[in-house]
Amino acid sequence: MGNQPKRIALLTSGGDAPGMNAAIRAVVLAAHHFHIEVLGFFHGYNGLLENDPTLLDLSAVNDIIRLGGTILKSARCPQFQTETGLKQAANTLVKQHCDALIVIGGDGSFAGLLALKQHWDGQMIGIPGTIDNDIDGSDATIGFSTAVNTAINAIDKIRDTANAFERIFIVELMGRHSGHITFNVGVACAAEQVLSFENFSADNREQKLKQLAQEIASVQQTRHNSYILVIAENVWPGGATALARELKETFAIDSTACVLGHIQRGGSPDAKDRVIATKMGVAAVQALINGENEVMIAEQNSRMCSVALKQAIQHQKKINPNLVAAHENILAVTAQNQC
Amino acid sequence: MGNQPKRIALLTSGGDAPGMNAAIRAVVLAAHHFHIEVLGFFHGYNGLLENDPTLLDLSAVNDIIRLGGTILKSARCPQFQTETGLKQAANTLVKQHCDALIVIGGDGSFAGLLALKQHWDGQMIGIPGTIDNDIDGSDATIGFSTAVNTAINAIDKIRDTANAFERIFIVELMGRHSGHITFNVGVACAAEQVLSFENFSADNREQKLKQLAQEIASVQQTRHNSYILVIAENVWPGGATALARELKETFAIDSTACVLGHIQRGGSPDAKDRVIATKMGVAAVQALINGENEVMIAEQNSRMCSVALKQAIQHQKKINPNLVAAHENILAVTAQNQC
């Protein structure tokens, strides 16, 4: 173990996710345990360009496990995508005597890591932190569980008022280009219908609009009740607002659009996200000590493991097909018949 | 007390508010205590037109104190505003042998009560239930406290991600035409700025836009931090979305608009709303027994009292001027200097 790193650079990048602070804490605790220093860089990859890091000692991470957001902040960094930017970042790491770099973020952040590889030869580890849960190779990403819980708590409230007025709501959820959040929230909220990439393509837009209109009309005729449709962002051109307008204009159906928005990114992480973030942070330091490089820490079947970064960014993780099938074939069809 | 009512009609009307179920329960419990029956009519005043009520016994209200929404449902009722509608409603009350009518709702619902007076001579009591807190004569209305808490929980989450990215958010809150929700939420969330009817008129739109732009620019230059502006619905033409667009187009300022929407109407009522709803429900039945009529149950200085319905709907309740002054003169000005 003579080659174990002496100083780790650490940053959070991409969209922030609840649990990132728990991962930061775990990296710092584990590193301290193995007598390794941790330098925190701020604002994602910008921190490597700005070269103004902070030494993260134990007191810096005291009681942060339960805080939303990230104490290291995050930001886009277009400069980092240039040759000059990458060189500058590599320079900073050399100047700061960092042997290793741990990045907590999503697939875009991991692509950044691999690009940096050409200019710097330290060890590189990725920790999957994104509410979207779309990283291939890990059963879960930090932040997903909390985001889903935040969304269902919000929709439970919407259900109350929807029931009182027997109204139709179209609730738009985050998730970039995958339906992990949308399908889990839809099932967990007993949404009458779910619209996501997995069960809809924009080619069938007119057909889908008609189908939704018929479904809603049928529900309204046969029973007094609310109707909640959850849709993934980016799945319907113009989003929930456009869909509500089209239902009104084409089929004279009144509905209320709700875009849940950034509340899904914040909040104290739930237990799942704190635990997985802690396990991943510890595992990342252990992986460094084991000499691993260019890997992402992952959870597969409840065990920590490593996945090549290249592989992790190649595909987007598919949603559990059982969940889609159960909803499509049984739950949605039956739920709409509740009287 | 030979004249005490034997059968009360009960309905919820207007926008639903957390705590309405607690009020329903209290009316039923108190009525049962005094050997009075309670008939529940559904969907607001529509229930009086449809004449399909339910006898509310004790088991019907068991464990509903903590439920959001209203088990009696609510709805708009344009028909009730016609002479025919009013007569039909009066007919129902006579046919159902109701001596009294209790309506839980806002000022629109109370105006409906007074209109009905011309066609029916039973006792009439209003209980102020609206998240907007805009009913003159009562220190609080059922649902306001919960709505404010729901909003601050949401904005606390937004603050997390706003801090992580040092972003500007414009969060739009409910409140119809008053700033009770907006100012309380703004102060409770340490919002950097609050925009409501009390401190802004649309005439000053251009001037305000410029002022906001300067303020934001100044904050961004002098410190790394987030900036949250909360605005009341209906106060800025086009709402938060339009304001964000104007800031971008005119001053090249990036901000994110969030419309919190209907989550503010739902959710389990907080302790304050459950307690006040319970006190008001009990007081409403006691007022009927005392022979009162055409009054609204109110809380003034922590005591239950009655206010003439006519008076209650005459003016909109003003917001606590201390709160506005404290925010305008001290909090907002100082908060923007935090470094």
Added chain:
Amino acid sequence: MGNQPKRIALLTSGGDAPGMNAAIRAVVLAAHHFHIEVLGFFHGYNGLLENDPTLLDLSAVNDIIRLGGTILKSARCPQFQTETGLKQAANTLVKQHCDALIVIGGDGSFAGLLALKQHWDGQMIGIPGTIDNDIDGSDATIGFSTAVNTAINAIDKIRDTANAFERIFIVELMGRHSGHITFNVGVACAAEQVLSFENFSADNREQKLKQLAQEIASVQQTRHNSYILVIAENVWPGGATALARELKETFAIDSTACVLGHIQRGGSPDAKDRVIATKMGVAAVQALINGENEVMIAEQNSRMCSVALKQAIQHQKKINPNLVAAHENILAVTAQNQC
């Protein structure tokens, strides 16, 4: 205004309460607005003995409005109750050039302030911060609202499992020697029975035990349901655990005792506590500027005012009699008949 203070000493004392940080922030913001410095002393009055304060600038209070606990910490301080301790504290205030002292705490902390008066002649202001709500002269104290909400959220969960098993629970709540928390929680949770100082004295212990046993037996015979009794700490010798044991031993009644405990002290303050703490913090600084002394900032009928400290600590605040009467005469009696 030539005599306005230039430097304020600030500390939190006694049991911590959610919202204390919001009050600290408001004092610092308002002081900054009027160009006054604020020195924060740690661990209650111990901080005055230790003489190791921190200058609280705007950045020190950034984003603390939503944090539970107190960043200035709190602690018992027996030494402060001695002549030597008081002199030492006075010395510190002189050495640190403090013109004024603001203490956020309960009546014990205010008594401390008055004792210090003999040794120091600066301005003294108390801000009522205690979850017990037992300070005479103010309609509300900082922390009470949050503590009540925390308790009802916990009891709502207990109700779920109590319903599932049709069980009897005895839930013990905080409140020292007053029933503000217990009665409000009892009403808000639709507790079948409430036991507090206002409706029970230990002299009637045997009689009360028998009455409870009869009531519970009667409920169990006539209907399938849960039964929740909330009791104030210190009201029954040995607390909830002893009461459950006595019910078992004397009447063979099975019940489960739950002592909610310190969860009632923590958590992010709710909107009410954040707003009132903010108003009180601003008002405290304004009172200093107005030359007031030996007063407590209070809220009466939604307005800020000042109350002589002497008066504030003379009596314990009585609970709203309407609430007790409504519960005792109507709610409890009726609720037990639910089938």
Added chain:
Amino acid sequence: MGNQPKRIALLTSGGDAPGMNAAIRAVVLAAHHFHIEVLGFFHGYNGLLENDPTLLDLSAVNDIIRLGGTILKSARCPQFQTETGLKQAANTLVKQHCDALIVIGGDGSFAGLLALKQHWDGQMIGIPGTIDNDIDGSDATIGFSTAVNTAINAIDKIRDTANAFERIFIVELMGRHSGHITFNVGVACAAEQVLSFENFSADNREQKLKQLAQEIASVQQTRHNSYILVIAENVWPGGATALARELKETFAIDSTACVLGHIQRGGSPDAKDRVIATKMGVAAVQALINGENEVMIAEQNSRMCSVALKQAIQHQKKINPNLVAAHENILAVTAQNQC
């Protein structure tokens, strides 16, 4: 598929767990989809003895997905463990024309199922519902995730007041005879120490007491901070209260014992528990249609599968060893050094 069941008996048994209602709903929806009737029996196996079931149609399960507890109630049933009881239960199933029985509960409930097998030859399916997560063969049980989240929310509040007073808390958690809840909560709350079956046996009681005392003393000397020890119920003779007393009596260490108790059983299920309960409910009906018998529905590596009931009750599920190792070797050791 000519042999698919026509009528399913459904009951919940053992300790109630959040998500049981979601499972009930899913069974009813899926059964309805396949034109199968569902009879709900109340109070666990007592319902089979009492023979007073209810037909569960779609409206009976409308909007119950988010409710804590179980609408079918639960209870102990000693009679069911007798030959007479089992025969009576079998009789009921025959009389009610039930082809299949689905039981949602823990390993005790599954043992009951197998016992019934001797007297009745219908299909039998178990769905693992228990907050303890101790059922071998399934990665998760319904209710575990919610219970852990409830506990961390409570301990986050305790941490606030512990920090304010730099106090020591001993928090006792549920879990019967396994440390799933305790270890997950301990890690998620950054507890300074965790005491559970996995890392402690009562034989080492004196040694452990001494070790804890030294650890606490060392923490108190080197830094100002709180210290939270979470312990599993049944692990220390006398529980948290006894441990606190022993620390005081033997080592003069003040600490506060908190028994979280039944709040861990209640509350609206979180997203994880709603989703897994829904998937398991659907899978149970599908398993019946596929002709499976004497199996438990399980989730393994994110997929639904079946496990022989016999196997499921043979062993108690072990806790994830990575979690214990990470905590024991790194987190606890390091966390105590935070300054």
